[in-house]
Amino acid sequence: MIKLTGIEKVYPGTNGAVHALKGINLEVRRGEIFGVIGKSGAGKSTLIRCINMLERPTRGSVVVDGEELTTMSEKNLRERRKKIGMIFQHFNLLSSRTVYENVAFPLELAGKSKTEIAQAVLPLLELVGLADKRDQYPSQLSGGQKQRVGIARALASRPKVLLCDEATSALDPQTTQSILKLLFDINQKLQLTIVLITHEMQVIKEICDRVAVIENGVIIEEGPVLDVFTRPQTATTREFIRTIVNHDLPEFFANTVFSPTPLPDSNLILRLSFIGRTAEEPIIAGMIRRFNVDTSILYGNIDHIKHTPFGTLIVELSGDQAGIQNALNYLRARDLGIEVIGYVARNARAVG
Numbered sequence: 572m573i574k575l576t577g578i579e580k581v582y583p584g585t586n587g588a589v590h591a592l593k594g595i596n597l598e599v600r601r602g603e604i605f606g607v608i609g610k611s612g613a614g615k616s617t618l619i620r621c622i623n624m625l626e627r628p629t630r631g632s633v634v635v636d637g638e639e640l641t642t643m644s645e646k647n648l649r650e651r652r653k654k655i656g657m658i659f660q661h662f663n664l665l666s667s668r669t670v671y672e673n674v675a676f677p678l679e680l681a682g683k684s685k686t687e688i689a690q691a692v693l694p695l696l697e698l699v700g701l702a703d704k705r706d707q708y709p710s711q712l713s714g715g716q717k718q719r720v721g722i723a724r725a726l727a728s729r730p731k732v733l734l735c736d737e738a739t740s741a742l743d744p745q746t747t748q749s750i751l752k753l754l755f756d757i758n759q760k761l762q763l764t765i766v767l768i769t770h771e772m773q774v775i776k777e778i779c780d781r782v783a784v785i786e787n788g789v790i791i792e793e794g795p796v797l798d799v800f801t802r803p804q805t806a807t808t809r810e811f812i813r814t815i816v817n818h819d820l821p822e823f824f825a826n827t828v829f830s831p832t833p834l835p836d837s838n839l840i841l842r843l844s845f846i847g848r849t850a851e852e853p854i855i856a857g858m859i860r861r862f863n864v865d866t867s868i869l870y871g872n873i874d875h876i877k878h879t880p881f882g883t884l885i886v887e888l889s890g891d892q893a894g895i896q897n898a899l900n901y902l903r904a905r906d907l908g909i910e911v912i913g914y915v916a917r918n919a920r921a922v923g
């Protein structure tokens with residue numbers, strides 16, 4: 572649905588040029604919710620604005636629904652942009668217009684009749700749950716309600732793609748949840764392709780199918796959200812995940828130095844992630860039965876990524892080193908995420 576190839580963006584600046592995007596390649600499939608996460612200044616806004624040419628890339632190609640946008644005239648671009656809706660962090664509503672008039676605005680610009688506009692706007696207000704607020708002004712609405720107006724307005728020209736520029740960053744956690752649920756419902760009902768940018772991993776976890784992590788204008792990691800959560804490849808991704816998944820070790824390990832290799836008389840500490848069906852399989856029980864190892868569960872948690880169960884366990888394996896290695900190999904052959912935290916002297920916990 573969207574294909575970005577070799578996208579570079581250089582902003583000229585008084586203190587020298589800023590290379591905001593340095594060769595981005597990205598493909599977003601039809602009907603999916605694709606998230607781009609990155610820290611402040613990573614290039615997220617620039618990237619999402621390149622998709623609808625609000626920002627023209629310095630180099631590279633942007634294809635949306637089979638059409639190359641970078642070589643298109645402004646006139647043709649204006650037409651194509653109707654198929655790419657956008658919502659913003661600060662909603663960008665017109666304060667002198669009512670809810671109804673804000674949603675009607677793009678249709679008025681497109682020259683639609685009053686009847687056509689009413690036929691389009693009223694169902695949209697129903698869809699976003701604001702039918703009873705149609706005559707209110709933005710100043711009379713909460714942040715969440717304003718974003719609902721933004722969403723209805725973005726959908727008015729029946730886009731195929733919805734771009735969300737930090738759409739929930741100005742909202743409290745509960746309102747964020749309700750807006751994310753609305754975006755998910757719209758994605759399902761209208762088969763709309765959604766691209767969102769965010770600095771919050773919670774947003775990615777709630778609704779995205781796939782995610783790309785951007786840093787310094789480069790995509791450093793990309794994949795299905797479940798894979799990225801359970802097998803993060805970069806320190807930055809691990810940092811983002813840590814904001815929502817408890818990665819802290821139990822307190823009694825606070826001063827422990829872990830060895831990456833076995834020491835004499837040491838126990839192995841592992842962090843295991845179970846996804847979907849593996850969360851229901853008796854993997855640990857199977858391991859204990861087969862190998863001569865004792866297993867202590869130090870931490871356990873179950874959560875959901877989109878609608879898939881996702882469990883985390885921190886376990887300590889003790890026994891002879893051959894047994895521990897066999898148990899580790901057994902776990903590695905299973906479909907679960909394994910992070911070797913390290914080996915600790917057998918008495919570490921008593922001492923720590």
Ligand SMILES: Nc1ncnc2c1ncn2[C@@H]1O[C@H](COP(=O)(O)OP(=O)(O)OP(=O)(O)O)[C@@H](O)[C@H]1O
Nearest residue numbers: 582584589591609610611612613614615616617618
């Ligand atoms: N119009 C501009 N002129 C010059 N430099 C710019 C312009 N817009 C962005 N930049 C620079 O490009 C880089 C990427 O900015 P961008 O806004 O895309 O990042 P971001 O990840 O969206 O950050 P934030 O979350 O803080 O908005 C930054 O170094 C920024 O200062």
